Amino acid sequence: LHAIEHAAIGIFPLMVMVDHRDIGGMSTNYHAQTGDAVIFIYDGIPGGAGLTRAAFADAQRLLHYTQNVIKACPCESGCPSCVHSPQCGSGNRPMDKNGAVFILERLEAYKAPKDRIQTKSDRLPLKRRASGAQEGTQPHRRNQASGDL
Incomplete structure (x- = not known):
C-alpha cells in the first residue's frame, strides 16, 4: 500500500496541474x-484546493498509470523513480514493489458495480497479503506545512 501511495502521488502531476509536494498521503x-486497508491521498494545502478531487474523478486512469510506472521501472525492490519519496517520514519503509503490482493488477481487473456505491462486501478479496506488509503498521502522514511524510 505504501508503494502505491507514493507512486500515485508521483503520477498526480501528469493528471492535474500540481506539484507532487502539494499532495499528501x-x-x-x-x-x-473503514475496518480495512486504505490509501488516502489528499490536498496538502490547508483547506484544500480541489487537486485530489480532479484526479479522483478519473481514479482508474490514475491507478493504471501508477501500475505502469511501477512495472516499467527496472529496479528490483523500489527506488526514487518508482515508489520511493524523499518526503517520506517513514524512511520509505515498509515498501513492497511486487506487492504493489499484485494489488494494482487485481484492482484493474475488478469491475465495481456502477449503479451503486461500493460497500465492504463489494471490495476485492485479496488471496494473499503482500509480502513485506507488517500487521499493525502505523499510518504515516505527510506534514502539510513542510511536505514531509
Missing part, C-alpha cells in the same frame, strides 16, 4: 473507521 494495513 497516508496508507495503513488497517484503518479503524
Whole structure:
C-alpha cells in the first residue's frame, strides 16, 4: 500500500496541474473507521484546493498509470523513480514493489458495480497479503506545512 501511495502521488502531476509536494498521503494495513486497508491521498494545502478531487474523478486512469510506472521501472525492490519519496517520514519503509503490482493488477481487473456505491462486501478479496506488509503498521502522514511524510 505504501508503494502505491507514493507512486500515485508521483503520477498526480501528469493528471492535474500540481506539484507532487502539494499532495499528501497516508496508507495503513488497517484503518479503524473503514475496518480495512486504505490509501488516502489528499490536498496538502490547508483547506484544500480541489487537486485530489480532479484526479479522483478519473481514479482508474490514475491507478493504471501508477501500475505502469511501477512495472516499467527496472529496479528490483523500489527506488526514487518508482515508489520511493524523499518526503517520506517513514524512511520509505515498509515498501513492497511486487506487492504493489499484485494489488494494482487485481484492482484493474475488478469491475465495481456502477449503479451503486461500493460497500465492504463489494471490495476485492485479496488471496494473499503482500509480502513485506507488517500487521499493525502505523499510518504515516505527510506534514502539510513542510511536505514531509
